[in-house]
Amino acid sequence: MTLLPLPHHCDRVSIRRLRPSDLRAFHAYRSDPEVARYQGWSTMSESEAAAFLHEQSSASLLQPDHWCQLGIATRGDDQLIGDVGVCVADDLEQAEIGFSLGAPSQGRGFGNEAVRAVLDLLFMHTPVARVIAITDARNVPAIRLLERVGMRMTSTVDAVFKGHPCVEHVFAINCGES
DSSP states (O other), X not given: OOOOOSSEEOSSEEEEEOOGGGHHHHHHHHXXXXXXXXXXXXXXXXXXXXXXXXXXXHSOTTOTTOEEEEEEEETXXXXXXXXXXXXXXXXXXXXXXXXXXXXXXXXXXXXXXXXXXXXXXXXXXXXXXXXXXXXXXXXXXXXXXXXHTTOEEEEEEEEEETTEEEEEXXXXXXXXXX
């Protein structure tokens, strides 16, 4: 898989590798029940978060069928405010993304900028031709973000999430769309 040119700087955020020094910020937003509500991950202890950051700081990125997390940091001070997960399919033609943003950074356009940047990176530096995102139908802010970056809802499925029935929307964007 082609290497992503990281860090990737945008107007207000940078997409970069997570690193051990992100522990305080990472653990804070990953421990927030409201941030975790619609996420596939579960909250973790500080030691588990430290181990995860250590692993992600040097893990091979974009290995087929393996999730990797990229940090979202504010451009001015390089402070971690969230992360974007990416999983490239075995055939390298499609990827799935997911994103988490700490509560103080939500609703300020940082997520929109970060997701656009990750989509651009995937389409410019990998063979990926399509990116999908799956979100709970109740997660209206995530749905709005996905629509703002040019993704369109392609299907709705009944699912069980964290032990409870729910409805999930699948969004997609193809290379060249936006």
